[in-house]
Amino acid sequence: MKKSVKSMNEEKQQERVKLEIRKTEELYEKKHLEKTVQIIKENIKEYEAKQKEISAETEDLYDHYHSDNPELHNQLLVSLDMKGIIYRTLFKNTNALDKPYFGRIDYNEENDNQEFSLYIGKNGISNGNSDIIIIDWRAPVASVYYDSDLGESYYLSPLGERIHINLDKKRTFEIDHSQLIDFYDTDVVANDEFLTKYLAKNKEVILGEIIATIQKEQNRIIRDTPWHSIIVQGVAGSGKTTVAMHRISYILYNFKDKFRPEEFYIIGSNKILLNYITGVLPNLDVYNINQMTLEEFMLYMLDKDFNIKKRKFILQDSFSKIQPNRKDVTLMRLKRLKGTIPFVKALEQYLEEYETNYIPTKSVNYRGQIIYSSEEIKSLLHTFKDRSLGEKIDILNKRLQNKVKLKNEMLGEEKEVIRAEVKKYNQFFGKKHVKIDVLEVYESFILDAKEHREKYLEANIYLPEGEVFQQLLYDLDHKVIDIYDLSMLNFIKKKLKISVDYEDVNHIVVDEAQDFGVMAFYVLRQLFPKCTFTIMGDVSQNIYYDTGMNDWEALQNEVFSPEKDQFYVLAKSYRNTVEISNYASRVLRKCTFKTYEIEPIIRHGKEVNLVEVKSEEDMVQETVRMLKEIQEEGYNTTAVICRTVEETLTVSELLRNHVKIEQLEKELDKTTFTNGIMVLPIHMTKGLEFDSVILWNPDTNRYEESDADAKLLYVAITRALHELHIVYQGELSRLLQ
Numbered sequence: 222m223k224k225s226v227k228s229m230n231e232e233k234q235q236e237r238v239k240l241e242i243r244k245t246e247e248l249y250e251k252k253h254l255e256k257t258v259q260i261i262k263e264n265i266k267e268y269e270a271k272q273k274e275i276s277a278e279t280e281d282l283y284d285h286y287h288s289d290n291p292e293l294h295n296q297l298l299v300s301l302d303m304k305g306i307i308y309r310t311l312f313k314n315t316n317a318l319d320k321p322y323f324g325r326i327d328y329n330e331e332n333d334n335q336e337f338s339l340y341i342g343k344n345g346i347s348n349g350n351s352d353i354i355i356i357d358w359r360a361p362v363a364s365v366y367y368d369s370d371l372g373e374s375y376y377l378s379p380l381g382e383r384i385h386i387n388l389d390k391k392r393t394f395e396i397d398h399s400q401l402i403d404f405y406d407t408d409v410v411a412n413d414e415f416l417t418k419y420l421a422k423n424k425e426v427i428l429g430e431i432i433a434t435i436q437k438e439q440n441r442i443i444r445d446t447p448w449h450s451i452i453v454q455g456v457a458g459s460g461k462t463t464v465a466m467h468r469i470s471y472i473l474y475n476f477k478d479k480f481r482p483e484e485f486y487i488i489g490s491n492k493i494l495l496n497y498i499t500g501v502l503p504n505l506d507v508y509n510i511n512q513m514t515l516e517e518f519m520l521y522m523l524d525k526d527f528n529i530k531k532r533k534f535i536l537q538d539s540f541s542k543i544q545p546n547r548k549d550v551t552l553m554r555l556k557r558l559k560g561t562i563p564f565v566k567a568l569e570q571y572l573e574e575y576e577t578n579y580i581p582t583k584s585v586n587y588r589g590q591i592i593y594s595s596e597e598i599k600s601l602l603h604t605f606k607d608r609s610l611g612e613k614i615d616i617l618n619k620r621l622q623n624k625v626k627l628k629n630e631m632l633g634e635e636k637e638v639i640r641a642e643v644k645k646y647n648q649f650f651g652k653k654h655v656k657i658d659v660l661e662v663y664e665s666f667i668l669d670a671k672e673h674r675e676k677y678l679e680a681n682i683y684l685p686e687g688e689v690f691q692q693l694l695y696d697l698d699h700k701v702i703d704i705y706d707l708s709m710l711n712f713i714k715k716k717l718k719i720s721v722d723y724e725d726v727n728h729i730v731v732d733e734a735q736d737f738g739v740m741a742f743y744v745l746r747q748l749f750p751k752c753t754f755t756i757m758g759d760v761s762q763n764i765y766y767d768t769g770m771n772d773w774e775a776l777q778n779e780v781f782s783p784e785k786d787q788f789y790v791l792a793k794s795y796r797n798t799v800e801i802s803n804y805a806s807r808v809l810r811k812c813t814f815k816t817y818e819i820e821p822i823i824r825h826g827k828e829v830n831l832v833e834v835k836s837e838e839d840m841v842q843e844t845v846r847m848l849k850e851i852q853e854e855g856y857n858t859t860a861v862i863c864r865t866v867e868e869t870l871t872v873s874e875l876l877r878n879h880v881k882i883e884q885l886e887k888e889l890d891k892t893t894f895t896n897g898i899m900v901l902p903i904h905m906t907k908g909l910e911f912d913s914v915i916l917w918n919p920d921t922n923r924y925e926e927s928d929a930d931a932k933l934l935y936v937a938i939t940r941a942l943h944e945l946h947i948v949y950q951g952e953l954s955r956l957l958q
């Protein structure tokens with residue numbers, strides 16, 4: 222049906238009005254931006270001058286500083302403090318100059334007619350010292366930008382109180398070089414459009430910040446309270462690592478009084494990954510965080526109680542884990558045992574017995590009278606059951622001494638006599654600093670488990686037969702140790718010794734958590750009972766099939782509390798194109814384990830490129846051709862992914878004759894992620910991403926039709942952002958057919 226002339230005119234009129242409004246708004250936003258940029262420039266000038274001034278002042282104070290002058294010392298401290306504040310403010314303003322903000326929200330609070338119009342940026346900026354002109358993205362109210370639709374809504378204060386609001390406007394800006402490029406209102410443009418623009422870009426060799434495009438489901442995780450632990454299952458590329466880093470920034474900003482960066486630990490499965498992910502932290506205003514592999518962390522906590530170098534032990538080479546010798550059933554059963562909770566529960570039971578044998582619980586007679594009865598001693602041990610053996614001994618000694626003192630006072634003894642009598646009992650129950658070698662205790666436990674399996678079975682702790690423990694003793698005899706042994710040693714130390722080594726850990730972030738057996742988390746919880754955790758992982762990416770986690774049940778129910786702690790699922794993948802995501806999903810569907818479906822963000826790219834060749838020589842030729850093409854396309858990062866370390870080294874050399882390949886470090890773990898072409902074994906690409914990936918020879922020999930190999934292939938495939946090429950010879954792995 223034709224439109225009437227009248228309605229066409231009305232439409233035109235409406236269009237004109239819309240355009241007019243848009244023009245006025247644009248003018249307003251341009252002016253606002255100009256004004257903001259002007260303020261930032263003035264701030265920079267002001268703080269640069271202040272920086273000069275304070276630097277001169279501190280230098281002067283240093284020159285006149287004598288350690289015996291407390292006044293100067295205090296002045297120096299104040300001056301250094303000021304210098305820090307000025308430096309950070311200057312840094313924020315300089316950082317904000319290019320893109321001062323990315324969002325705006327207009328709202329009014331319920332019960333208050335005042336209209337607020339707030340601009341949100343990566344850095345909170347004030348006009349001089351007073352008015353806030355840009356709200357920091359971490360401020361509680363900024364949550365509205367990420368979370369709320371127009372209309373009635375609320376945000377949470379840091380204390381968890383709901384602040385009800387009415388949201389009138391949500392605007393997103395594209396700004397570059399301090400100039401307004403474009404802006405969209407939420408009711409006009411889907412947020413996805415802005416996001417896909419961002420995702421289409423090439424990636425850098427450090428993780429990027431996503432402050433301007435944090436998605437609703439990610440925002441919930443970032444802003445969840447740090448008073449409980451969270452576990453996040455997220456498909457490959459769903460932003461787990463990114464979200465974890467933003468969460469740290471959020472916690473440190475909003476809970477400054479309770480959480481200090483030095484008390485944060487980021488634990489990852491390898492050094493390349495750690496360097497890659499922590500590279501984003503300065504951009505998120507996070508400094509002085511600790512980052513370690515689990516091996517390093519466990520050794521750090523053991524400190525003098527187990528010095529790996531002095532004891533001449535070697536850490537089980539993580540690369541050897543990559544191709545387990547499945548024919549050796551005992552070895553495999555040992556691995557499977559080590560990652561599980563019964564392994565540490567058995568040790569827990571053993572240590573209880575150890576304690577019973579260590580501390581005398583017979584009634585204590587003094588001057589012909591029982592002054593400390595066996596029941597009382599046992600009851601005290603029960604009350605303090607969570608304390609270490611050393612602490613229990615200390616408490617018992619003190620209690621007994623008190624009783625001796627009281628008895629003597631009742632008998633009217635002289636002070637001198639009382640003191641001497643009390644002194645006699647200061648080590649009645651033993652020395653509080655127990656002289657125990659944690660490794661010896663561990664070995665004695667293994668022997669006990671080997672010899673007395675039925676005792677543990679009776680306590681419902683299922684342990685395998687003696688030969689598995691014999692294998693473990695053999696490894697230790699040959700000075701080979703792994704993260705699970707180190708966890709056990711820490712557990713022994715914590716249960717038996719008085720130590721300050723476990724203090725000052727307030728929050729632990731574990732990335733690629735599925736790579737660690739649930740037992741490691743059980744131990745971490747015991748070592749740091751007051752600490753909360755942010756645990757990120759994807760059970761489909763567990764490449765240590767025998768030891769790592771293939772589901773979350775035990776972690777959720779036996780280590781954490783399903784009532785108190787939170788479990789989240791992230792299903793959207795922001796990394797891969799639809800074509801690559803679909804290809805990865807196909808592999809997962811071939812597995813027997815529970816899988817989490819990937820929902821790709823709609824971003825299309827080339828189809829996955831499968832090339833069959835006749836010989837190894839052809840494979841090299843084809844790969845070189847692909848690499849040259851990729852380079853011409855202008856991509857920054859490319860990986861040729863091999864199955865094993867040996868293969869990586871060979872392929873590296875073969876390709877090096879034709880194209881520039883980035884050099885790997887002799888100690889592979891020290892290699893850093895760089896631009897260009899890297900040849901890497903799968904397990905070293907964990908958590909990383911590359912513009913394009915070439916998967917080297919995934920044939921039936923290299924990848925069997927098993928769950929373990931499917932997980933490896935899934936990891937390799939999902940590393941690719943834009944392009945995935947597969948070059949193979951012979952029969953393609955069934956998992957890819």
Ligand SMILES: Nc1ncnc2c1ncn2[C@@H]1O[C@H](COP(=O)(O)OP(=O)(O)OP(=O)(O)O)[C@@H](O)[C@H]1O
Nearest residue numbers: 431434435436457458459460461462463795796908
């Ligand atoms: N909200 C977002 N906006 C823009 N980019 C995002 C967003 N969320 C994630 N990304 C991007 O998606 C990619 C994958 O993120 P990240 O590496 O954190 O995922 P992951 O879940 O840890 O992946 P994997 O399990 O494979 O290690 C990164 O390039 C990240 O910048």
